[in-house]
Amino acid sequence: MLGVWEMEFFDSAKSALNRMAEVRFDVMVTDMQMPEMTGADLINETRRLHPGTIRLILSGHADRDLIMACVGSAHQCLAKPCDPELLKATVARAACLQRTLQNTALNEHLTRLDRLPSVPTLYAEIVQRLQSPDVTMGDLAEVVAKDAAMTVGVLKLANSAFFGLGRTLSDPAEAISYLGSDVLQGLVVSHHIFQYCTPLAGDESFLDNLMTHSTRVSSLAGLIARAERMPNVQTGEALVSGLLHDIGRLILAAVYPKAYSLVNQRREPPISLGSREVQVFGATHAEVGGYLLGLWGLPDPVVDAVTLHHHPVAGNTMEFTALTAVHVAEALLEKEAGEGEGISFPYLDSLELTHRVPVWEDLLSSVAVA
Numbered sequence: 001m002l003g004v005w006e007m008e009f010f011d012s013a014k015s016a017l018n019r020m021a022e023v024r025f026d027v028m029v030t031d032m033q034m035p036e037m038t039g040a041d042l043i044n045e046t047r048r049l050h051p052g053t054i055r056l057i058l059s060g061h062a063d064r065d066l067i068m069a070c071v072g073s074a075h076q077c078l079a080k081p082c083d084p085e086l087l088k089a090t091v092a093r094a095a096c097l098q099r100t101l102q103n104t105a106l107n108e109h110l111t112r113l114d115r116l117p118s119v120p121t122l123y124a125e126i127v128q129r130l131q132s133p134d135v136t137m138g139d140l141a142e143v144v145a146k147d148a149a150m151t152v153g154v155l156k157l158a159n160s161a162f163f164g165l166g167r168t169l170s171d172p173a174e175a176i177s178y179l180g181s182d183v184l185q186g187l188v189v190s191h192h193i194f195q196y197c198t199p200l201a202g203d204e205s206f207l208d209n210l211m212t213h214s215t216r217v218s219s220l221a222g223l224i225a226r227a228e229r230m231p232n233v234q235t236g237e238a239l240v241s242g243l244l245h246d247i248g249r250l251i252l253a254a255v256y257p258k259a260y261s262l263v264n265q266r267r268e269p270p271i272s273l274g275s276r277e278v279q280v281f282g283a284t285h286a287e288v289g290g291y292l293l294g295l296w297g298l299p300d301p302v303v304d305a306v307t308l309h310h311h312p313v314a315g316n317t318m319e320f321t322a323l324t325a326v327h328v329a330e331a332l333l334e335k336e337a338g339e340g341e342g343i344s345f346p347y348l349d350s351l352e353l354t355h356r357v358p359v360w361e362d363l364l365s366s367v368a369v370a
């Protein structure tokens with residue numbers, strides 16, 4: 001896939017910046033330790049001068065402090081030594097995401113904005129630790145413990161995912177080992193975006209409603225995954241995808257507060273929220289959310305669940321995944337509120353799961369109205 005893209009290599013940050021002034025680049029990958037100008041400065045400068053270019057860090061463990069100095073401006077960090085295949089896949093995926101959005105009117109707005117949240121520091125630190133082969137759950141818990149609200153979030157999610165244990169988990173390291181690192185990454189991101197976007201989006205009832213809605217979709221998606229006897233990892237993915245599924249709405253509301261509040265208010269059927277978003281922004285909240293999560297390198301099942309939660313048939317999986325759980329949970333909760341487009345039966349038919357709908361409907365009563 002990379003073959004169709006052109007690559008250029010530079011021996012200093014200055015020459016890279018000079019070239020970027022002449023030609024538009026989709027993706028930029030930089031080391032941290034360089035003569036004259038550090039990788040951190042290059043990342044920050046690129047963000048300022050070329051916000052539409054995706055910025056990746058490829059660096060060694062010793063550069064941790066430097067990375068932390070610019071992580072707010074980078075989209076993803078990869079540790080050295082890096083498997084060339086992983087590097088190729090990451091760059092190809094980033095370029096692909098970039099080009100997908102280039103075809104929409106939204107891209108014009110998004111690339112000019114520096115309000116779009118960058119990768120959270122805590123998240124980058126967790127990903128960095130995960131890239132070390134001898135990382136322990138205790139190490140991850142140590143990072144999480146830097147943020148008290150995050151620690152509470154981890155314990156809450158683990159206890160809701162695994163209440164079948166017969167006891168309450170109170171040790172973050174143990175909770176993380178149950179949840180798995182993919183879920184932990186998703187949880188950190190959800191926590192960050194809700195915190196980051198809150199002051200920007202302004203309208204408190206919108207934020208509270210979205211938070212409540214996301215928590216309910218997450219709980220129901222987790223119950224559905226458990227009812228289908230999914231393993232812990234997939235149950236965790238369903239829970240975290242539920243928390244993140246409408247994150248694109250939060251981002252749109254934060255970036256375009258006035259326009260989005262109008263889009264959000266006009267709820268007259270038969271035009272769905274997604275169609276109204278396309279009319280105004282050129283993309284749906286599902287696409288915007290999936291784009292950002294993909295850019296940050298979240299696990300594929302979570303990115304797919306977020307991107308396709310309103311149109312699951314567009315995915316090509318033929319089995320129960322986090323997407324199934326989130327799509328059904330969202331549709332059932334919206335139906336209860338007299339909204340939404342309902343369950344996609346062609347999708348459930350293709351999975352041969354339509355007969356399970358009454359079982360999932362029964363789970364609705366277990367999801368508290370907060």
Ligand SMILES: [Fe+2]
Pocket residue numbers: 213217245246330
């Ligand atoms: Fe939703």
Ligand SMILES: [Fe+2]
Pocket residue numbers: 245246285286309310330
């Ligand atoms: Fe949605």
